[in-house]
Amino acid sequence: xxxxxxxxxxxxxxxxxxxxxxxxxGEAYPSDIVEEMKxxxxxxxxxxxxxxxxxxxxxxxxxYRWVESNSGPPRKYFLLTEKxxxxxxxxxxxxxxxxxxxxxxxxxxxxxxxxxxxL
Amino acid sequence: xxxxxxxxxxxxxxxxxxSAYDILQDYIVSLRGYFAYEESRDEIINDIESRIAxxxxxxxxxxxxxITDDDVNTVIASIGRPADLEEAEGTQSSGTxxxxxxxxxxxxxxxAEAGTESTTSRRLFRSENDKILGGVSAGLGHxxxxxxxxxxxxxxxxxxxxxxxxxxxxxxxVVPATQLNINVRKRLFRNPEVRMLGGIAGGISAYLNIDVLxxxxxFLAPFILGVLANIFRVGGINFDPxxxxxxxxxxxTFLIVYIILWIVLPEATTATEKLEMRGEKVDLESxxxxxxxxxxxxxxxxxxxxxxxxxRAETIGQDLKKGRQHLASETAPVVRRTRSGLGHAIGLLFKxxxxxxxxxxxxxxxxxxxxxxxxxxxxxxxxxxxxxxxWQNFLAWTTLILFLGIPIIALLTxxxxxxxxxRSTNHYLGYSFGSLWIIGLVCALLLTxxxxxxxxxxxxxxxxxxxxxxxxxxxxxxxxxxNVKYYGSDWFGFSGDLPFFSKNEDSIMMNTVxxxxxxxxxxxxxxxxxxxxxxxxxxxAEDLANKIVxxxxxxxxxxxxxxxxxxxxRDKFRNQQVMVIVETPLGKIIEVDRNVDSYNWFNINVxxxxxxxSGWDERWDNSYYWNSNREYLMTSDGLKDMKNExxxxxxKYERSRKQRNREFEDDTRSNGNQDENDNSEGxxxxxxxxxxxxxxxxxxxxxSKPVENTKSVRQEIKKVTDKHGSSSDAPKALYTLLTVF
Numbered sequence: 001x002x003x004x005x006x007x008x009x010x011x012x013x014x015x016x017x018x019x020x021x022x023x024x025x026g027e028a029y030p031s032d033i034v035e036e037m038k039x040x041x042x043x044x045x046x047x048x049x050x051x052x053x054x055x056x057x058x059x060x061x062x063x064y065r066w067v068e069s070n071s072g073p074p075r076k077y078f079l080l081t082e083k084x085x086x087x088x089x090x091x092x093x094x095x096x097x098x099x100x101x102x103x104x105x106x107x108x109x110x111x112x113x114x115x116x117x118x119l
Numbered sequence: 120x121x122x123x124x125x126x127x128x129x130x131x132x133x134x135x136x137x138s139a140y141d142i143l144q145d146y147i148v149s150l151r152g153y154f155a156y157e158e159s160r161d162e163i164i165n166d167i168e169s170r171i172a173x174x175x176x177x178x179x180x181x182x183x184x185x186i187t188d189d190d191v192n193t194v195i196a197s198i199g200r201p202a203d204l205e206e207a208e209g210t211q212s213s214g215t216x217x218x219x220x221x222x223x224x225x226x227x228x229x230x231a232e233a234g235t236e237s238t239t240s241r242r243l244f245r246s247e248n249d250k251i252l253g254g255v256s257a258g259l260g261h262x263x264x265x266x267x268x269x270x271x272x273x274x275x276x277x278x279x280x281x282x283x284x285x286x287x288x289x290x291x292x293v294v295p296a297t298q299l300n301i302n303v304r305k306r307l308f309r310n311p312e313v314r315m316l317g318g319i320a321g322g323i324s325a326y327l328n329i330d331v332l333x334x335x336x337x338f339l340a341p342f343i344l345g346v347l348a349n350i351f352r353v354g355g356i357n358f359d360p361x362x363x364x365x366x367x368x369x370x371x372t373f374l375i376v377y378i379i380l381w382i383v384l385p386e387a388t389t390a391t392e393k394l395e396m397r398g399e400k401v402d403l404e405s406x407x408x409x410x411x412x413x414x415x416x417x418x419x420x421x422x423x424x425x426x427x428x429x430x431r432a433e434t435i436g437q438d439l440k441k442g443r444q445h446l447a448s449e450t451a452p453v454v455r456r457t458r459s460g461l462g463h464a465i466g467l468l469f470k471x472x473x474x475x476x477x478x479x480x481x482x483x484x485x486x487x488x489x490x491x492x493x494x495x496x497x498x499x500x501x502x503x504x505x506x507x508x509x510w511q512n513f514l515a516w517t518t519l520i521l522f523l524g525i526p527i528i529a530l531l532t533x534x535x536x537x538x539x540x541x542r543s544t545n546h547y548l549g550y551s552f553g554s555l556w557i558i559g560l561v562c563a564l565l566l567t568x569x570x571x572x573x574x575x576x577x578x579x580x581x582x583x584x585x586x587x588x589x590x591x592x593x594x595x596x597x598x599x600x601x602n603v604k605y606y607g608s609d610w611f612g613f614s615g616d617l618p619f620f621s622k623n624e625d626s627i628m629m630n631t632v633x634x635x636x637x638x639x640x641x642x643x644x645x646x647x648x649x650x651x652x653x654x655x656x657x658x659x660a661e662d663l664a665n666k667i668v669x670x671x672x673x674x675x676x677x678x679x680x681x682x683x684x685x686x687x688x689r690d691k692f693r694n695q696q697v698m699v700i701v702e703t704p705l706g707k708i709i710e711v712d713r714n715v716d717s718y719n720w721f722n723i724n725v726x727x728x729x730x731x732x733s734g735w736d737e738r739w740d741n742s743y744y745w746n747s748n749r750e751y752l753m754t755s756d757g758l759k760d761m762k763n764e765x766x767x768x769x770x771k772y773e774r775s776r777k778q779r780n781r782e783f784e785d786d787t788r789s790n791g792n793q794d795e796n797d798n799s800e801g802x803x804x805x806x807x808x809x810x811x812x813x814x815x816x817x818x819x820x821x822x823s824k825p826v827e828n829t830k831s832v833r834q835e836i837k838k839v840t841d842k843h844g845s846s847s848d849a850p851k852a853l854y855t856l857l858t859v860f
Contacts, residue, residue: 004206046167047199047201048199048204050166050170054159058158072131072172073129075173076169
C-alpha cells in the first residue's frame with residue numbers, strides 16, 4: 001500500500017464537493033477558489049481546478065458569466081446551477097454519513113474481542 | 120543581456136524575455152499534450168492561458184518591467200506541470216472515471232475505477248474522447264494499436280463495399296464506450312509543412328517514412344496520364360469532356376481518394392501533433408508517463424485484488440450483523456443501475472437507428488443530386504434542341520447551378536465540417552445557401568413551365584406510303600442498315616439506349632419510331648407513316664410534324680424503314696415521333712425483322728385533354744402485339760404466330776399428360792393394394808410401383824390397349840399431325856389420336 005496514492009485518492013473524492021461548496025456561496029473566480037482552499041489547508045493546483053470546473057460546467061452543474069475587471073479583459077466567474085445544487089445536496093448527505101461513519105469507526109476506543117475468546 | 124519581445128497573450132500585451140517565452144511556449148504545448156483527450160481541451164487551455172496572462176500583468180504592475188524566466192517558472196509552479204497534475208489527480212483516465220462514478224459511494228467508485236484500469240488494455244471499447252460518430256474506429260484502433268484514422272478509412276472503404284455501415288452500427292450498439300488513452304504514438308496527419316495541395320502526400324510520407332515524391336507521384340502520375348489521354352481522345356470533339364475524365368479511368372479514382380483523405384485526415388497543427396505524425400515520442404514527459412502508467416496499472420491491479428478481498432470479508436461480516444435490512448439497501452442501487460443501463464441501451468439503439476436512417480436519406484439525396492447534376496450536364500449538348508430563346512437558356516443555367524449545384528456544395532461543406540469537427544459560429548452561410556437554392560427552385564419551376572408550354576399541344580399528320588403488293592403474300596419489315604455515320608453513342612459514358620444520337624452539330628437523329636400491326640379492311644397491304652409532334656400551338660405542332668422526313672422504301676416483299684429521322688436546332692425537339700402502321704389483309708403473312716427493335720419510343724404527355732387529337736384512327740388502338748423475327752398470319756381473330764402454333768399444341772398435350780400421370784400416381788398411393796378393382800374402373804396406374812418410370816404402361820379407359828413407352832405416343836402424334844398438315848388443326852389431330860386408342 002502506497003501512502004501517497006491513498007492520500008490522493010481520498011483527496012480526489014472530496015475535491016468536487018469542496019469546490020461546489022465554495023461556489024455555492026456565490027459566484028467565484030477560480031483563483032479565489034484556490035486561495036480559499038489553501039486557507040483551509042487543502043492545496044490544489046490551478047491546473048487541476050480548471051479541467052474540473054470545465055467538466056462540471058459540461059455536466060450542467062455549473063454555469064459561468066463574464067465579469068468586467070478593472071484591469072485587462074473580463075474574467076470568468078462560475079456559479080451553481082439548479083442541477084448543481086441538487087448534486088451538491090446529495091454529495092453533502094453522503095459526506096455527512098461518511099464523516100460520521102469514519103469518525104465513529106476511527107474514534108472507537110474499546111478493543112474488539114475475538115469471538116473465540118469468550119469460549 | 121536578454122532580448123525582450125512583446126506578445127499579445129489573451130488580450131494583454133506582455134513584454135517577455137525571449138527565453139522565458141520559450142519556456143512558456145513549451146509549457147503550453149505540454150499542457151495541450153496532457154489534456155489532449157479531454158473533451159473540451161481548448162476551453163481548459165484557454166482558461167489557463169488567461170489566468171497566466173492575468174498573473175503576468177499583476178506582476179508587471181507591481182514589480183518588474185518585463186517577465187523573466189523566474190516569473191514564468193513561478194507561475195507554472197502555481198498552475199502545475201503535467202507531472203504535478205498527474206500526481207494530484209492520479210492518472211488521467213482514473214480521474215475521469217472517478218468523476219463519473221462520484222454519486223455512488225466510495226466503495227463502488229473504487230471498484231469501477233479499478234475495473235476499467237485493469238481492462239482497458241485488452242478489451243474492446245468505443246472511445247468517448249476521440250470520436251467522429253460513435254468512437255468505434257478509435258476504439259478498434261486502440262485495441263489493435265493502429266491509428267484510428269486508418270480504421271476510419273477502412274470503414275469508409277467497407278461502406279463502399281456494402282457492409283461497412285451495418286458493421287459500424289452493430290459495433291456501435293454492442294461495444295461499450297469508455298474514456299480511452301490513445302496508445303498509438305504515430306498518427307496519420309496532413310502535413311502543413313510539406314504541402315502542395317492538402318499536404319496529404321507529405322503526411323503519408325511522414326507516416327511511412329518515405330520520400331514525399333513517392334506518394335506525390337503515385338497520386339499525380341495516373342491523373343496526368345488520364346488527362347493527357349483524354350485530351351488526345353477528345354481532341355476532335357467540341358463538347359466539354361470534364362465528366363468523362365472525371366469519373367472514368369484511373370486518374371479520377373486517385374483524385375477521389377485524395378479528396379476523401381483530405382476530408383478525413385486532420386492537419387498536424389500543434390507541436391505535439393507534428394511529433395505524433397512522425398512517430399516521435401512527444402517529449403521526455405510522455406516517456407516518463409507511459410512508463411509510470413505501466414507501473415501504476417500493475418500496482419492498481421494488485422491493490423484491487425487486495426481491496427476486493429478485504430471488501431468481501433467486510434461485507435460478509437456486516438451482513439451477518441445487520442441481516443436483511445442491509446441486503447435490501449445494497450440491492451436497491453444495483454437495480455437502479457441496471458435500469459439506467461437498459462435505458463442507455465435503448466437510447467443508443469434509437470440513436471443508431473436514427474443516424475442510420477439519416478445516413479441512408481443523405482446518401483440517397485447525394486446520389487440523386489449528383490446523378491441529376493451530371494445528367495443535366497450530359498443533356499447540355501441537347502439544350503439547343505430543347506430551349507427556345509435567351510430566357511429559357513438563362514433559366515436553364517441558373518437552375519443547373521443553383522438548384523442542383525448548391526445542395527451538393529452545401530452537403531459537402533456540412534460533411535467536411537462534421538468530419539473535421541468544425542462548429543459553425545454564424546449562420547450566414549446557411550441562409551445564403553438557402554436563398555440561392557430557393558432562387559434556383561423558382562428558376563426550375565419557371566423553366567419547367569415554359570418548356571411544358573412548348574409541348575402543350577400534340578398533332579399528328581398521317582402520310583400514306585404507296586407500296587406494291589408483295590407477290591408471295593408475305594411482307595417483311597426491316598430497318599435500313601446504317602449508311603448514316605454517326606458518333607457519340609458513348610456520350611459521357613452512357614451507352615446504348617438513348618432515343619437519339621448525334622448526327623452532326625446542328626441536327627440530331629431521333630429514333631422514336633414504333634411499328635403497329637393491324638388488320639386491313641380490304642385484301643391489300645397498306646402502310647401509313649403517322650408523324651407526331653408537340654408544339655406551342657396546334658399549328659406549330661403540325662408544322663413540325665410535317666417537317667419530319669421519314670422515307671420508306673420497298674424492294675418486292677421487303678419494306679425498308681429509315682434508321683430514324685432528323686431534327687435540326689431550328690426546329691427544336693418537341694417529342695417528334697413516327698408511328699408506322701402496317702395493315703395486313705386476312706390470310707396474309709407479316710414479319711417484322713429484329714433490327715426494328717432498335718427503335719426507341721417514349722412519350723412526353725404534357726396535356727392529356729388537348730393531346731392526341733386530329734387524325735387519330737380508332738383502329739390503331741386495336742393493334743396486335745408482335746415479337747420480332749416471327750412470321751404471323753393474319754386471321755379473323757388477330758395475328759397467329761405460325762412457328763409457335765405447333766409447339767404450343769404439343770406443349771399443351773405434354774402438360775395434360777403429365778398431369779394425368781401425377782393424378783394416377785396419387786391414386787395408386789391412396790388405394791394401396793386394391794389394384795384389381797381399380798382396373799375395372801378404368802383408372803390409370805402403375806402396374807408395378809417398383810419399376811422405373813419410363814416403363815410405365817398406360818391403360819386407356821375404353822379399349823384397355825396398352826401403349827409401351829411415351830416415345831411411341833409422341834410418334835403417333837407426329838404421324839397424325841403430319842397427315843393433317845396445318846398446325847391450326849393440331850387440337851383436332853390430338854382428339855383423333857386419343858379416340859383411335
